[in-house]
Amino acid sequence: MMVDDERPRLSTNQKALKINLDPVFYGTFAEIGAGQEVARWFFKVGAAAGTISKSISAYDMTVSDAIYGHSKRYVSRERLQGMLNYEHALNLERLTGARGDTTAFFTFANTVAARNFQGTNECHGWMGVKYQTQPRDDDSQIIMHVRMLDSTSELQQEALGIVGVNLLYGAFFLHHKPQLLLESLLDGLTTNRVEIDMIEFSGIEFRRVDNRVMSLKLVQLGLSGAAMFGPTGEVLQPSEILRKRPILVERGSFRPVTKVNIDMIECARKRFASEPEVEADQICELMEITMRNLMAEGQLNLSDFLARADVLAAVGKTVLISDYFEYYRLAAYLARYTPKPIAVTMGVGSIVDLFKEEYYTGLEGGILEACGRLFTKDLRIYAYPLRDPATGQLITVDNAQMAEPKLQHLYSYLVERGRIKQLDNYDESVLNIFSRDVLKRIKCEDPSWETMVPPEVAAMIKKHSYFGYRGAELQDAARK
Numbered sequence: 001m002m003v004d005d006e007r008p009r010l011s012t013n014q015k016a017l018k019i020n021l022d023p024v025f026y027g028t029f030a031e032i033g034a035g036q037e038v039a040r041w042f043f044k045v046g047a048a049a050g051t052i053s054k055s056i057s058a059y060d061m062t063v064s065d066a067i068y069g070h071s072k073r074y075v076s077r078e079r080l081q082g083m084l085n086y087e088h089a090l091n092l093e094r095l096t097g098a099r100g101d102t103t104a105f106f107t108f109a110n111t112v113a114a115r116n117f118q119g120t121n122e123c124h125g126w127m128g129v130k131y132q133t134q135p136r137d138d139d140s141q142i143i144m145h146v147r148m149l150d151s152t153s154e155l156q157q158e159a160l161g162i163v164g165v166n167l168l169y170g171a172f173f174l175h176h177k178p179q180l181l182l183e184s185l186l187d188g189l190t191t192n193r194v195e196i197d198m199i200e201f202s203g204i205e206f207r208r209v210d211n212r213v214m215s216l217k218l219v220q221l222g223l224s225g226a227a228m229f230g231p232t233g234e235v236l237q238p239s240e241i242l243r244k245r246p247i248l249v250e251r252g253s254f255r256p257v258t259k260v261n262i263d264m265i266e267c268a269r270k271r272f273a274s275e276p277e278v279e280a281d282q283i284c285e286l287m288e289i290t291m292r293n294l295m296a297e298g299q300l301n302l303s304d305f306l307a308r309a310d311v312l313a314a315v316g317k318t319v320l321i322s323d324y325f326e327y328y329r330l331a332a333y334l335a336r337y338t339p340k341p342i343a344v345t346m347g348v349g350s351i352v353d354l355f356k357e358e359y360y361t362g363l364e365g366g367i368l369e370a371c372g373r374l375f376t377k378d379l380r381i382y383a384y385p386l387r388d389p390a391t392g393q394l395i396t397v398d399n400a401q402m403a404e405p406k407l408q409h410l411y412s413y414l415v416e417r418g419r420i421k422q423l424d425n426y427d428e429s430v431l432n433i434f435s436r437d438v439l440k441r442i443k444c445e446d447p448s449w450e451t452m453v454p455p456e457v458a459a460m461i462k463k464h465s466y467f468g469y470r471g472a473e474l475q476d477a478a479r480k
Contacts, residue, residue: 007180012162012188013045015169020047024135025172026099027106028054028087032064033075033125034112037157038164053091053105075113077237080126080143083109088130088139106131108168112146112160115153123148123156124239127164129171133205140203142171144185145237147195159193175205182217197224198237211235212309212319213302219291219323220300226322226333228286231313241318242337245284248272249320249330249344253293255304256467257311257457258438259430260384261287265317267423268345268382277378278341287312288320288330307466314456327354328373335377345382348395351420355402355411371410381420387431394431397422443468 010018019025020042029039029052039055042048058064061074068082088107095105112125128143146163148156163185170181178201185196196218201209215227215235228236250265265285273280294305312319324330327344334342346354353359355367363369386395397415402408414420433452441449442461450458461469 007174007177007184009187010169012041012165015165015187016041017045017047019165019168019172020045020051022172023050024102024104025106025131026051026053026095026103027091027108027131028052028056030056030058030083030087030107030109032058032079032083032111034110034114034153034157034160037161038108038110038168041161041165053095054087056087075111075125077126077143077145077240079111080109080128083107083111084128084130084141084143101135104132104134104137106168106171108164110160110164112148114148114156114160115151122239125160127160127167129168130203131171133172133175138204140171140175140205141201142167142181142206143200144196145198145239147197148193149195150193155193159189162188163194163196178206178209178214179217182214182223183221186223191222195224197227197239198235200235210306212306216294216300216302216305216321219321222323225324225329226320228318228320229309230318231316233309233313236318238320239337242284242334244338244340245282246272246278246340247284247286247334247338247342249286249288249334249342251288251290251330251344251346251350253296253435254287254289254308254312255435255439256308256442256453256461257315257317258433258435258453259427260433261435262315262454263427263430264345264347264384264423267384267425268343270425271382271421271423272341272343275341282340285318286320287317288322290325291321291323292325294321307461307464310464311453311457311460311466314460315454326359326370328370331374331377331379335379339377341378341380343380343382345384345423347384348386348397348400351381351383351397351411352400352403355404355407357404357407367407367410371414375414375419380418382423383420384423385426385431389432389434439467445470 031038036055036057042051058067068086071079084107091105091107106129108129110125110127113121115123124147126145130139130141133140148159150156150159166185166187170184174181174184199214199218200211201214212229212233215229218224218227228238230236248269252261269285272278273283294300309319322330324333357367360367360370383397388395397420402411438449438452461467462471
């Protein structure tokens with residue numbers, strides 16, 4: 001994990017006590033599910049009367065509904081937001097007149113499902129704070145989704161309490177540096193104990209924060225293996241989007257999105273939807289970029305990342321950023337959320353790369369173990385053909401040759417079993433388009449690149465001068 005020396009390293013006790021001794025922040029703790037694990041820290045360290053206006057645990061569902069309104073799921077973003085809105089409004093209504101000039105009010109809330117007695121449930125929770133950074137200020141808010149990974153409910157509750165204290169401390173004292181705030185969330189913990197797979201900043205204090213960048217940082221810092229956001233830039237929580245749905249993924253650099261990328265996902269979707277075990281209207285479609293791809297040049301370029309995100313948004317796609325370079329790890333991640341079929345679409349060239357033993361030296365069983373993990377559940381690969389630029393030959397599932405001849409039999413076996421399937425509904429006119437070629441043409445000011453990408457993507461690139469485009473700059477220079 002990245003370490004930054006710009007912030008002090010405090011224990012959980014020290015953080016809770018610093019908040020209690022600060023005369024400005026005052027508010028409510030509302031916690032459902034795993035007990036009042038966060039509030040407990042503030043009571044334990046002393047001086048809690050200076051911080052806590054109310055502590056409440058509406059554990060019973062009927063009681064919770066009576067206070068916050070009915071919710072379809074009690075451990076959900078919807079329930080968390082209802083808790084934050086209700087309790088924060090009460091604080092402002094009841095306390096502003098008496099102490100509003102000197103007090104910044106806050107509400108901390110969580111709704112959590114820790115490990116049950118049988119040990120059969122998903123252990124996760126929603127947590128957030130709605131608050132003023134200074135008296136009379138407009139509201140700011142941070143919400144996040146946490147997965148608890150400890151094996152006992154006691155340890156999970158302990159971890160939950162620590163994360164909650166870290167969140168409050170970060171909100172109050174690190175809000176001006178959101179990336180440091182993110183880093184601080186695991187103080188006193190490790191990634192073996194908790195995972196934070198979604199965080200969203202909003203309100204006056206975070207008006208300049210791009211939540212897509214924060215999602216990316218979650219993965220970069222090791223707080224999560226993957227993060228997701230939608231076409232309008234909204235941060236998505238994976239389990240709420242993927243839960244019990246068939247999933248279709250296309251991995252790429254999308255630098256930029258080309259007509260081939262779009263044809264590949266559309267062809268795969270039609271084929272996937274035609275499978276008898278797939279509910280067509282439930283398919284969740286994802287465009288995935290790996291951290292390895294984003295850091296191919298040695299370091300993360302945020303401008304380049306946002307350019308890719310914007311062109312994917314222009315064609316209405318949901319983006320998954322993952323730290324799962326190996327496909328079997330991606331498959332395991334997706335299978336965590338759904339028992340439904342999973343499909344991955346890729347070009348034949350990528351399938352050939354998939355069968356290179358060099359990628360699996362870290363597995364005791366090598367490529368056989370990797371294939372076993374990849375195809376464990378109802379996963380299939382849809383192969384998009386490749387037009388060899390040198391020979392003009394069309395390479396498909398039927399004539400693809402593995403780089404290592406001894407693996408040809410393994411490949412053929414998976415094809416015969418229907419785990420690798422050829423797409424035959426493709427648009428042959430776009431097979432000569434390659435992202436690297438398009439990128440080169442953009443940088444060389446060759447206008448033919450515009451015919452190789454969707455119109456929305458071309459407009460986005462030209463408007464923002466993405467990927468080295470200099471058209472607007474050259475036109476301005478010509479006018480001068």
